């Protein structure tokens with residue numbers, strides 16, 4: 099497939115969506131490269147179909163579909179709040195390994211921004227494990243900046259970096 103001509107359809111998976119198993123398999127395939135790299139292992143290694151369904155219900159699941167309707171990308175969002183007000187948290191962003199580097203991840207991020215703006219939310223957060231410096235660069239190139247660290251239970255060093263993007267009023 100010619101990457102430059104590839105225009106996946108990014109859509110919010112609504113109530114009729116029944117491709118949760120495909121989303122689980124996409125997540126497992128795209129996070130596989132993190133096995134033995136991130137410590138502790140990604141939560142995707144323990145992810146179940148039931149959890150994918152529950153995560154989709156807890157917020158929104160956005161998918162990127164190829165022309166043959168196969169799912170080539172996904173991201174989950176949920177609206178949270180802290181002392182600075184509400185923000186949209188995105189997690190489990192993934193693009194099929196053979197489709198990476200074609201702009202699909204960026205397209206999913208931009209759709210999350212549109213979703214947040216549409217709901218009057220002007221802040222987006224994402225977390226990346228400290229080891230994944232390519233992902234840090236990816237978020238930074240998309241306008242996110244490091245705001246804090248997170249430490250998993252039982253660890254004595256930061257294990258994740260929290261990134262945040264403030265959305266301009268007029269993009």
Ligand SMILES: CC(C)(COP(=O)(O)OP(=O)(O)OC[C@H]1O[C@@H](n2cnc3c(N)ncnc32)[C@H](O)[C@@H]1OP(=O)(O)O)[C@@H](O)C(=O)NCCC(=O)NCCS
Nearest residue numbers: 128191192193198199200201202203204225226233236239
């Ligand atoms: C992180 C991830 C979602 C990025 O998805 P992606 O579709 O590869 O992302 P993009 O293609 O939009 O961007 C990646 C790079 O591809 C290149 N690229 C972007 N658009 C392109 C295009 N149209 N043609 C060719 N290359 C392109 C760029 O070099 C880009 O780098 P930059 O935008 O950071 O400068 C993907 O690598 C992934 O699924 N990784 C495994 C799971 C994971 O780590 N998830 C994130 C956890 S924090």
